[in-house]
Amino acid sequence: MKNLFIKTERQRFLLEQLAAIAEPIKAEAAEVDEQSRFPFKAHQLLLQVGYPRFTLPKEYGGEGLSVYEMVLVQETLASYDENASLSLGWTLGVVGEIYEKKLWAEELLTAFAQKIKKGALINRAVSEAATGSPTRGGRPGTNAVSTKDGWRLNGRKIFTTASPVLDYFLTSAWIEEQQQIGFFLIHKDAQGLSIEENWEMSAMRGTSSHDLVLQDVVVAKEYLVELPNHPSGGKINGWLLHIPATYLGIAQAARDYALHFANHYQPNSLNAPIGTLPNVQQLLGDIELKLDQARFVLYGVADAYDDPARRALLTNEMAVAKHTVTNIAIDIVDKAMRVVGAKSLQLSNPLQRYYRNGRAGLHNPPMDDMTIIKLATAALEQQK
Structure with a gap:
């Protein structure tokens, strides 16, 4: 994560809390994938830092994270273990939406906040x-x-x-x-x-x-x-940005692995690590470019959503962020695997996990085809 996207001391503190529990979460990630089981260790550690109450508003006793801050912590967590991020991020998103939009009766909101503060997941x-x-x-x-x-x-x-x-x-x-x-x-x-x-x-x-x-x-x-049919009455829901945040975290993790590999892997046919080769630098440069593109789109949309005046102007930007980040993340993982070579396909190598898990984003809503069609119809209607 670049410091450029950390805007406040509170945000820095949140990331420090996650960093303090990063190693055991990372250590469990491969086993979670291999055994197809839930990341229970990550779950317990995140409960200890109060993760479920992160997006509960302060007036209800929560931390009151904005959408931007939720994206920040979700991306960071995903760079440790994407399964934990996508799984537990749903509680952050659902709680954020329910309380922001006041979807429930006030009495129930107040009572349920007590459950969330005690670590309940929804x-x-x-x-x-x-x-x-x-x-x-x-x-x-x-x-x-x-x-x-x-x-x-x-x-x-x-x-x-x-x-x-x-x-x-x-x-x-x-x-x-x-x-x-x-x-x-x-x-x-x-x-x-x-x-x-x-x-x-x-x-x-x-x-x-x-x-x-x-x-x-x-x-x-x-x-x-x-009630009625759509829980948020068709309003834009910025809290769903926890989904692309997870895929951005996967991209970051793939980039970190490829960069470390390029700096340290030196076959005996070379006098220096492969990071000195122009073709490898081309791949690494493309990864950096695409990571910046994805991050500016995602955080830009989150920042706009958090501003009530700008939120009113949003139309399809949530879908644009999800489409952009997910597809770029897939491309970044592919390029990282090209840097590492055949070793990236070893079952012990995290890149093969990132490759599989990154593609799951294509099947999280909204789907790419719906996003593109909505953009086209909106542009056509606006031109009229």
Whole structure:
């Protein structure tokens, strides 16, 4: 991370907190990937520094991080372990969105803040096998029926990231009697709730994004927390920038590895390390260029979002940041692997993990095709 993007002493302190726990998180990362298990050590260490309350506003007892600051810590954490960053970043994003937009009743916001301060983790459970990405507008098959005790939910959610450690699942369901989608706050210990451990992926293996299964789960009336169809009413949500921040962290880690390798690897055919070779310097220079491009886009959008006057002018910039950062990160990892050569494909080499995990970003919302089409239609409409 360049000091150029650290603007305050508080931000510096946040990064120092993460740096203090960096080594054990890094040490666990390879094992997490190999065993396809959740990064429990990182989870415990992050709880100790109060990670879940980072984006909880100060008036509710949290740290009150801005979107810019969230991106800063997420990128840094991802450079240690991208699985931990993507998994636990969802709590930061969901909490930031809920409290900024006041999506819930004030009484519930106040009560839930106490849970967050004690380390509770939350994520949205939205995706389903039949609907694909929820951003494409499919109606959930999970359904909610009113009963005398509240609501009875049945259904199955896929891609429930961080499922082994989540305390709350903010779950979308179709309410037939109201002909709309609602979000229900469900505690992990609710009767009828279970996790089917079936996450078998070649990328982001440590996110434990298993299936959430709901069988006649009863939820109290007041825990139908969000209506109508879209939880944020279609407003721009800057808190989703925790996603590209993770992929920027992967790019940073790949760059750091390639740079160290170039400075220290010297085959006996050379009189100096390979970093002295023009073709290697070309690759390293391209990496530096692209890393700066991605970082200026991401932090520029985050900074604009944090300014209410500029936020009102934002349209597709969140999607632009995600598209730009994700694709550049993939390119950076590719170039880093070209610097390192065949050694980068060894299972003991972190670059092969960065390669697989970086590509996962293509399948996090919004998808590239949707971003490009929205940009085109917006430009056409503006020209009219």
